Amino acid sequence: MTIDPPPKAMAGSVVIGGFVALLLIAAGVVGIHDLVAELGWVEDGAWIAAALSEVDGTRVARWVVAAAVASFIVGLALLLVALKPRRRTHLAGTDDVIDLWVSRSALAALAVDSAERTPWVALASARTRSRRIDVEVRTADDEERVRQAVGAAVHARLDGLTELPVSVRCKELSQ
Amino acid sequence: MSRRLVALDRFACLVLALALVAAGLFGLDWAYRLVFDYPDAIDLEPALDLTTTPWWAWATGCAGAVLVALGLWWLLSHARRTTPSTLRLPDSDPTGALQVDLSSVADTLAKAFEAGTPVSDVQGSTRSIGPRHVIELTGHVDARAEGNSISEAAREIIDQLHEAFPPDGVHCRIILNKPRARGLVRPARSTARVH
Numbered sequence: 001m002t003i004d005p006p007p008k009a010m011a012g013s014v015v016i017g018g019f020v021a022l023l024l025i026a027a028g029v030v031g032i033h034d035l036v037a038e039l040g041w042v043e044d045g046a047w048i049a050a051a052l053s054e055v056d057g058t059r060v061a062r063w064v065v066a067a068a069v070a071s072f073i074v075g076l077a078l079l080l081v082a083l084k085p086r087r088r089t090h091l092a093g094t095d096d097v098i099d100l101w102v103s104r105s106a107l108a109a110l111a112v113d114s115a116e117r118t119p120w121v122a123l124a125s126a127r128t129r130s131r132r133i134d135v136e137v138r139t140a141d142d143e144e145r146v147r148q149a150v151g152a153a154v155h156a157r158l159d160g161l162t163e164l165p166v167s168v169r170c171k172e173l174s175q
Numbered sequence: 176m177s178r179r180l181v182a183l184d185r186f187a188c189l190v191l192a193l194a195l196v197a198a199g200l201f202g203l204d205w206a207y208r209l210v211f212d213y214p215d216a217i218d219l220e221p222a223l224d225l226t227t228t229p230w231w232a233w234a235t236g237c238a239g240a241v242l243v244a245l246g247l248w249w250l251l252s253h254a255r256r257t258t259p260s261t262l263r264l265p266d267s268d269p270t271g272a273l274q275v276d277l278s279s280v281a282d283t284l285a286k287a288f289e290a291g292t293p294v295s296d297v298q299g300s301t302r303s304i305g306p307r308h309v310i311e312l313t314g315h316v317d318a319r320a321e322g323n324s325i326s327e328a329a330r331e332i333i334d335q336l337h338e339a340f341p342p343d344g345v346h347c348r349i350i351l352n353k354p355r356a357r358g359l360v361r362p363a364r365s366t367a368r369v370h
Contacts (some may be wrong), residue, residue, distance in 0.1 A: 005304070007350055017184025018253055020191060024246030031239020038232035048235060049226040056219040060206050068202025075195030082188035090350060098329045099346065105353035106316045113318040160326030161351075 007101050008086040016081060091128075094163050102161050104128035111135050111166070114157035115150045122173050124150075128164070136169045143170035180252050277301040277345065281310045284332055284347070292328040293317035295355060304346070310336070313350045325351070 034046040058064075091107070093100030108126040111133055115124035120141035127134045135154055139146045147168045154166045205213045225231060281299030289297035297314035312332070316325065333347045 013185040013188035016188040020187040021246045021249035024242045028239040028242030031235040035232045035236025058217045068199045071195045072199025078192035099348040102351045160322035
């Protein structure tokens with residue numbers, strides 16, 4: 001039986017979390033440096049006071065507008081990253097007893113191989129959507145007969161892995 | 176990684192995002208005076224006066240040490256293993272403990288699964304999902320594989336696991352990924368040179 005949660009992709013916020021951790025370390029190093037500078041253990045002066053002096057008296061300039069726009073855009077992007085739910089990467093198998101998960105690309109690869117081994121199919125491609133598997137084949141034979149044969153072959157191949165319906169589309173070989 | 180760490184990362188990302196959005200909006204408001212009134216230039220004299228106080232250096236030093244420790248803990252938490260790799264068996268009693276190394280069990284199951292199915296590069300790992308110890312087998316399915324054969328082999332592996340361990344002690348999850356990309360085709364040999 002499958003258990004929650006299902007396999008999911010890594011959250012993008014994990015990378016941001018690592019970056020924030022590095023920012024904290026950098027801020028901490030600055031704070032420790034200023035204490036060390038005050039004690040005279042290093043020759044250069046305090047960094048925080050120097051940075052504040054540099055910013056003090058700054059007037060509005062073009063770079064302020066550019067920086068503000070960039071900050072706003074990056075902030076919006078990070079907001080999306082923070083709020084976006086983790087993507088489910090695999091679909092549950094059909095057996096209720098076992099905890100089996102199959103990726104969409106694996107199902108598509110099996111469907112393509114099965115379709116290409118069907119008689120009169122020259123070329124095949126497949127895509128696993130949320131509610132069905134779309135298979136497209138190119139054939140020089142009767143399209144209806146090939147559609148049914150490919151549908152049955154793909155369905156048989158994927159039996160045990162998924163219950164998604166299979167939709168087959170035929171195109172002439174010359175197209 | 177634990178759910179708590181993922182939640183912390185997500186919260187930090189949200190706080191950083193809101194701070195950047197706010198900074199951007201205030202920057203534009205300062206430039207174009209849309210909502211609030213601002214002085215023509217930034218005045219940081221009060222903050223600069225603060226940096227000259229006797230306690231400032233010690234405050235920044237202590238705060239710095241705390242931030243470095245917090246940052247290091249956070250960074251190392253991403254690499255730290257949160258899943259215990261051993262399982263204490265129910266037959267343990269006060270006179271002795273029976274423990275099993277789940278990593279070894281995962282490796283053994285991975286090899287057995289790969290040997291019995293058209294699934295390659297099977298890797299076994301252990302993790303916790305809620306209160307359960309979970310052995311996770313991840314592999315790449317062969318493009319010519321039959322779904323039923325994989326399903327039956329998966330059932331056999333899980334039955335083997337439950338014969339050795341109680342069903343509520345260890346859970347097995349099997350994850351199938353797409354077939355591995357085929358290797359590059361070797362270029363044809365150049366024709367022999369005739370001297």
